[in-house]
Amino acid sequence: MEKINFYLIFANLLDYPDEKKLSLFERFENIVGLHYTGEIPPLENLEIEYTKLFVNAHPYLPAPPFASVYLNSENLYDEIESFYQSVGYGIETREFPPDYLIYELVFLSNLFNDENYKAERKFLISHFLPWFEKFVKKVKENDETGFYSFICEKINIFLNNRLKELKDGETNLQKRVF
Amino acid sequence: MGKPISRREFFKRSLLGAGAIGVTDYSYVFKKFPPGKAGREDVELIPSICEMCFWKCGIIGKVKNGRLLKIEGNPRNPHNGEKICARGNSGIMQLYDPDRLKYPLLNVGKRGEPKWKRISWKEALNRIAERMLEYKKKYGARSIANLSHGSSSIPMRKLLKNFGTDRIAHASFDQCRGNRDVAFELTFGMGAGSPERVDLINAKAILLIGSHIGENVHTSLVKEFIEAVEGRKAKLVTVDPRFSMIAGKSDYWLPIKPGTDTALILTLINYIIQHNLYDREFVNNYTYGFDKLKEEVKNYTPEWAEKITEIKKEIIIEIAELFGRSKPAVTIFPGRQSTWYGNDTQRVRALAILASILGAVGRRGGYFFPTKIKLKGCPCPNKIEGEDFLCDTSEYPFMETTTECIREATLNDEVKMWIVYGSNIIHNTPNPQKTIKAINKLDFMVVVDIKPTEPSLYADIVLPEATYLERYDIPFMVADSRTPFIQIRRPVVQPLYESKDPFYIVSELSKRLGLKDCFPCETMEDYLNLALSSIGTNLRKLEKEGGVYRYEGKPFLDDFGGNYRFPTPTGKIELYSTKLSLNDKDPIPKYEPVEDPPKGWARLSYGRSPVHTFSRTENNKWLHALNPENDLWINEEAAKSMGLKDGEYVRLKNQDGVVSDPVKLKVTPGIRPDMVHTYHGFGSQSPFLRLAYKKGMFENALITKIVLDPIMGGMAKRINFVKIIKDGKEIDFPVIKQKPSGFKKKPEKEIKIKLTAPLPVGGHEEEEGGC
Incomplete structure (x- = not known):
C-alpha cells in the first residue's frame, strides 16, 4: 500500500468529501489510534454537513476554514506567504487565499517530507495550532453528525503530541507514514 | 437525508467508489524553490476596469x-486617470472577502432559511437547463424571467432572448434612471448617457436638482466638477431639500419643498422666455414646438412658484437671469436616480427643455453628443416567442419590461422560474415584502452573485460568479465622452474557489439548452478578439498598450459643420414631443402636485453614501470601517419639539405599518422639517454577510407604496411617509410652517489661519455629509 504522510491524510479528510477521500478514514483511525464509535453518515449527509460547517450556512457559517477568521493580524497573508517562501515554497494556485486550512496542511506535509522539522515545529507553534484550536472548538459546537468533530478533535490532539515530539527532539523523528 | 450506514458498509462503499485508496496529493498547490527565492519577485501591473x-x-x-x-487608477484612462475612489481602492477586499460565494450551492432546506449542499458546476447547470426546458415545454419560454443588474449579466440576457423570453428587467431602468433616459430620448432622440454627457469644464453656470454629487461619487465627474466650480468658478445652483455636501459648495442653495421641482423648472423656462433670455437663434434652428411651449408655460410665474416651491421669488429670478447671462455654457445636470414622485419623466423633460432654450445642447458648457463606432460581436440572435410581452403598454407607452411587470406576472402564475443575476432585488426593488411573496410562488429560482446576498437565501440554486478582478467582460465602449475610448476588463488574478465568469455560465448553459447559435465563440478571448478586430487591434496588443483604445469624438455641433439632425421624428429637439402627443400624454410638461405627508408624518428620502454602492459594498471590510451604518437626518427644530437627541437610536414606522430596525439620529438644521433622509443599501438581512448583517436601517422595507411613472412605468419611491418610534411609543412630526427661502453664498473672504497651539494628534471631526 502506498505510504502517505499523516498531514496529507488530514488534508484529504478535511477537504470536501467524496468517496475517494473518505476511503482514507480507516488509515486516519490508525494514525490517531482510536476507532470512531458514532454512526458514519452517508456521503450526501456529509456533503450537507461540510457545506454547513465550512462553505455557507444559514444563519451563519460556524467554522470557516481560514486562519484569518481566527487570528487578528493585519498582514496575515503576507506573513504566511513569507513563511512559505522562507523555506522554499511558493503558492502555485490561487484558488484559495494562502491561509486556507488545506493549503496549510499541505505545506506541513511538504515540510514533513523534507524532514525540515525545525520549520514544521515553528509553523505549528507560531501559526497553525493557535488558530486550529479555535477552529476545532467551532466545529465541535456545530457539527450535527459528530463525524467532523471526531476528525478535528483527534487531529488537534495528535498535532499537539507531535509538537511535543518535535520539542523533545529525541524521539522518533524519522518519517512516520501510514 | 439518507440513513446512517454501517461501518463495514461505509468502507466497502468507499473502496468500491474509489477503486482503490485514492489520496489527493495536492502537489499542484506549492512549487519548490531555493529557500527565500520562491515565486516571482516582480510586481506585475495589469490594466483592467473597476466595477x-x-x-x-x-x-x-x-x-x-x-x-x-x-489597485490604482490607470493613467491611460482619459476619464479617471490616476484617480480612483474609496470603493475603487477597496476592490481588493471584495476579492478577498471571506463571505464570498465559493461553490455552486443547492438548497436542500426551506426558502428563506436555506440548508445548502455544495454541488458541482456540471450538476448545477444540468439542473438549471432541465428546469428551463421543462417550463418552456409546459408553459412557454416566457414562464422564465430574469432580473439583473450590471454588465456581467448582459450575456445571460442575450441567452434568454435567444431562448425565447423577453421577461427581462434591469434595476437600472425602472428603479433608477429609466425615466431620465426616456425623457432625453423623447426630447433629443438619445438618452442622457452614462457617464452623463455634460461639458462641466466649460460651464459658466450649473444647475443640480436633487443630485448629490460628492456623496454620489463618480470619480471623473467629481474631478471635473471640482475643477469647474473651485478652479474655474462656474456658478453652482443646488436645489435640494437637504443641505447636501454639494449644497455646501454652491453659490445658491434652494431647499425646495419635496415634489415641486417641476414647478420651479417650468417657472425658470417661462421667465427665460418672457424676458428674452433664451437663445433665439438656436431655438429657431434646432428645436420644435417653441410657440406651443411659450403658451403652455406662461402662467408659471415666480410669484406662483414661490407659493408652491417655498423658494423666494427673488432667488428664482436671480437664477433665471444667471442662466440667461451664462447661456449657452450652462450645464443643466440630467440627474441619475430619478424615480422620485411618480411623474418623473416629465420633470426630466422640463430639465431637457430648459437646457434646450438656453442653447446648451451640443455646445461647450452644455450637453455634448456621444460618438459610437461599430464593433463586431459573437452573435446571439433574439428569438422571442410570439407577440411582444410587456405590461399594459397602453397605459405606459414607453415602458420596458420592469421588475413590477415580472412580479405581477409571477403572482398571476404566468412565471415559474426566475434567474436573478447580480441584482439584489430585496434591496433595490420597492416593497420587498411583495417581492418575497412573488418568490414564494415560483417553482424554481436561480441566483448568480458574488456574495450570499438576500436573494440567495430564497434561491434553489446559487451560482458563484467571478468578481470583476477575476474575469473578462464584453468590451466597454465609452462613447459618452468628449474623448471616446474602448477599454477591456480582464482578469487581474485567477478566479478564487470555484467562481466562474459569465461567459462560462452562459456558454455551458447554451450547450445544454441546444442553442448553438448563441455565442458560438469558444472563449471570451475569442469574443474580444473578434470585437477588437473591428478597430484593427487584438487583446494582446491592446493589453500591451495599457488596455485603452482611443478614437476621435464628435461631441459638439461645430463638429458637424452646424448641420446636425437630431434623431427624433421631427429631426429637431422636441420641446413639444410628437411621440407623447401620439400616445395621449402631455406633449409639454405640466406641474402636477404630489401628495404631501399627512399631519404627524414626514416624507422618507434616501440617497447614496460616498463610500458605498448601494447594498453591494456593505460587507467590504475597508468600506464598512469607513461607514458601517446609515443614520437618519432629521430637522433640528422638529427633533427638539419631539424630544429627540442627536446620536440616539429610534425606529421608523411607515404608512403601511412596517417598522424598521433601529437607526441613529443625525439632528441637523440642514434638512427641511417635513422629511427625513438616510443612505440607501444598509441593514442587510443576510446573516451570511457577517459585517453588513443588520448594520443600520434597511430603508427599502419602508418603501411599500409605489406609484408608476405614467410614461415609462418607473417606480417612484419618495412618496412614503414615516413616524418615529422611541421606547415603543409613536411620536408625531410637528407641523412647522416654512417661510419661502433660498440661500446665496456670501462673497469669500481670505481666511488666515494662525496656529496658537499644536494640532491635536489623531481623530478629527468629520465634515458634515461625509466624503
Whole structure:
C-alpha cells in the first residue's frame, strides 16, 4: 500500500468529501489510534454537513476554514506567504487565499517530507495550532453528525503530541507514514 | 437525508467508489524553490476596469505572485486617470472577502432559511437547463424571467432572448434612471448617457436638482466638477431639500419643498422666455414646438412658484437671469436616480427643455453628443416567442419590461422560474415584502452573485460568479465622452474557489439548452478578439498598450459643420414631443402636485453614501470601517419639539405599518422639517454577510407604496411617509410652517489661519455629509 504522510491524510479528510477521500478514514483511525464509535453518515449527509460547517450556512457559517477568521493580524497573508517562501515554497494556485486550512496542511506535509522539522515545529507553534484550536472548538459546537468533530478533535490532539515530539527532539523523528 | 450506514458498509462503499485508496496529493498547490527565492519577485501591473460601481474607471492591478496587492487608477484612462475612489481602492477586499460565494450551492432546506449542499458546476447547470426546458415545454419560454443588474449579466440576457423570453428587467431602468433616459430620448432622440454627457469644464453656470454629487461619487465627474466650480468658478445652483455636501459648495442653495421641482423648472423656462433670455437663434434652428411651449408655460410665474416651491421669488429670478447671462455654457445636470414622485419623466423633460432654450445642447458648457463606432460581436440572435410581452403598454407607452411587470406576472402564475443575476432585488426593488411573496410562488429560482446576498437565501440554486478582478467582460465602449475610448476588463488574478465568469455560465448553459447559435465563440478571448478586430487591434496588443483604445469624438455641433439632425421624428429637439402627443400624454410638461405627508408624518428620502454602492459594498471590510451604518437626518427644530437627541437610536414606522430596525439620529438644521433622509443599501438581512448583517436601517422595507411613472412605468419611491418610534411609543412630526427661502453664498473672504497651539494628534471631526 502506498505510504502517505499523516498531514496529507488530514488534508484529504478535511477537504470536501467524496468517496475517494473518505476511503482514507480507516488509515486516519490508525494514525490517531482510536476507532470512531458514532454512526458514519452517508456521503450526501456529509456533503450537507461540510457545506454547513465550512462553505455557507444559514444563519451563519460556524467554522470557516481560514486562519484569518481566527487570528487578528493585519498582514496575515503576507506573513504566511513569507513563511512559505522562507523555506522554499511558493503558492502555485490561487484558488484559495494562502491561509486556507488545506493549503496549510499541505505545506506541513511538504515540510514533513523534507524532514525540515525545525520549520514544521515553528509553523505549528507560531501559526497553525493557535488558530486550529479555535477552529476545532467551532466545529465541535456545530457539527450535527459528530463525524467532523471526531476528525478535528483527534487531529488537534495528535498535532499537539507531535509538537511535543518535535520539542523533545529525541524521539522518533524519522518519517512516520501510514 | 439518507440513513446512517454501517461501518463495514461505509468502507466497502468507499473502496468500491474509489477503486482503490485514492489520496489527493495536492502537489499542484506549492512549487519548490531555493529557500527565500520562491515565486516571482516582480510586481506585475495589469490594466483592467473597476466595477465597485458602474462608472467603469480604468484601473491597474498590482499583482505579485498571483496575489493582488493594490489597485490604482490607470493613467491611460482619459476619464479617471490616476484617480480612483474609496470603493475603487477597496476592490481588493471584495476579492478577498471571506463571505464570498465559493461553490455552486443547492438548497436542500426551506426558502428563506436555506440548508445548502455544495454541488458541482456540471450538476448545477444540468439542473438549471432541465428546469428551463421543462417550463418552456409546459408553459412557454416566457414562464422564465430574469432580473439583473450590471454588465456581467448582459450575456445571460442575450441567452434568454435567444431562448425565447423577453421577461427581462434591469434595476437600472425602472428603479433608477429609466425615466431620465426616456425623457432625453423623447426630447433629443438619445438618452442622457452614462457617464452623463455634460461639458462641466466649460460651464459658466450649473444647475443640480436633487443630485448629490460628492456623496454620489463618480470619480471623473467629481474631478471635473471640482475643477469647474473651485478652479474655474462656474456658478453652482443646488436645489435640494437637504443641505447636501454639494449644497455646501454652491453659490445658491434652494431647499425646495419635496415634489415641486417641476414647478420651479417650468417657472425658470417661462421667465427665460418672457424676458428674452433664451437663445433665439438656436431655438429657431434646432428645436420644435417653441410657440406651443411659450403658451403652455406662461402662467408659471415666480410669484406662483414661490407659493408652491417655498423658494423666494427673488432667488428664482436671480437664477433665471444667471442662466440667461451664462447661456449657452450652462450645464443643466440630467440627474441619475430619478424615480422620485411618480411623474418623473416629465420633470426630466422640463430639465431637457430648459437646457434646450438656453442653447446648451451640443455646445461647450452644455450637453455634448456621444460618438459610437461599430464593433463586431459573437452573435446571439433574439428569438422571442410570439407577440411582444410587456405590461399594459397602453397605459405606459414607453415602458420596458420592469421588475413590477415580472412580479405581477409571477403572482398571476404566468412565471415559474426566475434567474436573478447580480441584482439584489430585496434591496433595490420597492416593497420587498411583495417581492418575497412573488418568490414564494415560483417553482424554481436561480441566483448568480458574488456574495450570499438576500436573494440567495430564497434561491434553489446559487451560482458563484467571478468578481470583476477575476474575469473578462464584453468590451466597454465609452462613447459618452468628449474623448471616446474602448477599454477591456480582464482578469487581474485567477478566479478564487470555484467562481466562474459569465461567459462560462452562459456558454455551458447554451450547450445544454441546444442553442448553438448563441455565442458560438469558444472563449471570451475569442469574443474580444473578434470585437477588437473591428478597430484593427487584438487583446494582446491592446493589453500591451495599457488596455485603452482611443478614437476621435464628435461631441459638439461645430463638429458637424452646424448641420446636425437630431434623431427624433421631427429631426429637431422636441420641446413639444410628437411621440407623447401620439400616445395621449402631455406633449409639454405640466406641474402636477404630489401628495404631501399627512399631519404627524414626514416624507422618507434616501440617497447614496460616498463610500458605498448601494447594498453591494456593505460587507467590504475597508468600506464598512469607513461607514458601517446609515443614520437618519432629521430637522433640528422638529427633533427638539419631539424630544429627540442627536446620536440616539429610534425606529421608523411607515404608512403601511412596517417598522424598521433601529437607526441613529443625525439632528441637523440642514434638512427641511417635513422629511427625513438616510443612505440607501444598509441593514442587510443576510446573516451570511457577517459585517453588513443588520448594520443600520434597511430603508427599502419602508418603501411599500409605489406609484408608476405614467410614461415609462418607473417606480417612484419618495412618496412614503414615516413616524418615529422611541421606547415603543409613536411620536408625531410637528407641523412647522416654512417661510419661502433660498440661500446665496456670501462673497469669500481670505481666511488666515494662525496656529496658537499644536494640532491635536489623531481623530478629527468629520465634515458634515461625509466624503
